[in-house]
Amino acid sequence: MKQFLLIIFPLIALCSCNSDQSGQNQKRLNQSPALIQQFKPVINGVWVKKDYIKKVKKSKSPLAAVEKGKGITAMYIDTAKLKGSSISIPVIWNNHEGKNLTLKFEPGRNTTTIVLGDDELSYKIKNNDTTLIIYNYNPRTNETNSAQYIRAADNKQMNNPSYGMTYMINEAILSGTYEGKDANGKPIKATFYADGKVTGLDRLNTYLVQNDMVLNPDRSHDEIIFNPDSKEQKSYSFIIHKKTLNLYDDSERIQSNKPSYTLKKKRGD
Structure with a gap:
């Protein structure tokens, strides 16, 4: 009789645990419709890491902002792709790697967050400006870190996290009209657009400011690539x-401080 009791008690305990877990999961799912209604109108769009863009703008240098470009740096949330209570969202990691995370409209550790991969997502609205917040909890240290994200500028092509980051960098440090000269003294009037187009620089028509420092961690200067992914790159x-x-256009010009182009942005741009 004692042996029978020793066997049956663990089975009862196991059934009880499974029942509790099932109940908790059902409770979380029951909250999904309300969380969808709350978050869906707010979080749609491309979002870029606030501290990173702020540092790029202040320093005029993605290289100087590399320490701010860690973790998730950009993400695209398309709420039209909601399936059930979750969305697969593309993100850029460390300004280098693209991956997908699952955003679940289920409560996180508190009632103000929902689940994003291993992290949690929340938001705040101030003066009609929305900021998304990602919280990362470290169970080993019991510490929670957070990062804030701002919406990339409204643009018809803004459906890609990489493009959103590029657009915001261009807008922060380069977009505008410039006047100056090339190395031979030829007058130059060039315009850089936030969408990556450029005019007035001979046969250079598009540009990309390099912000992926993983590819070349020993880079000593910021780099801009004209006509990327073409024969004229x-x-x-x-x-x-x-x-x-x-x-x-080469290290000798940098060392001698003899630029290939010297361009001054017009006042007001």
């Missing part, structure tokens, strides 16, 4: 000092 190192943009 050409790279320049660049330095922005106040409103002057200097472009260098």
Whole structure:
């Protein structure tokens, strides 16, 4: 009789645990419709890491902001792709790697967050500006870290986290009209657009500011790639000092401070 009791008690305990877990899962799912209604109108769009963009804008240098470009740096939430109570969202990790995370409209550790991969997502609205917040909980240290994200500018092509980050970097440090000269003294009037187009620089029509430092961690200067992914691709190192943009096509020009292009942004741009 004692042996029978020893066998049956663990079975009862196991059934009880499974029942409790099932009940908790059902409770979380029951909250999904309310969480969808709350979050869905707010979180749609491309979002970029606030501290990173702020540092890029202040320093005029993605290289100087590399320490701020860790973890999730950009993400695209398309609420039209909601299936059941979750969405698969593309994110950029460390400004280098693309991956997908599952956003679940289920409560996180408190009633103000929902589940994003191993992390949690929340938001705040101030003066009609929305900020998303990702919370990361470390069970080993019992510490919670957070990062804030701002919505990328409204643009018809803004359906890709990589493009959203590129657009925001361009807008922060380069977009505008410039006047200056090339290395031969030829007058130049060029316009850089936030969407990656450029005019006035000979046959250079598009540009990309390099912010992926994983590819070349020993880079000493910021880099801009013109006509990327084409036969006419050409790279320049660049330095922005106040409103002057200097472009260098080789290390010797940098060392001698003889830019290939010296361009000053027009006042008001």
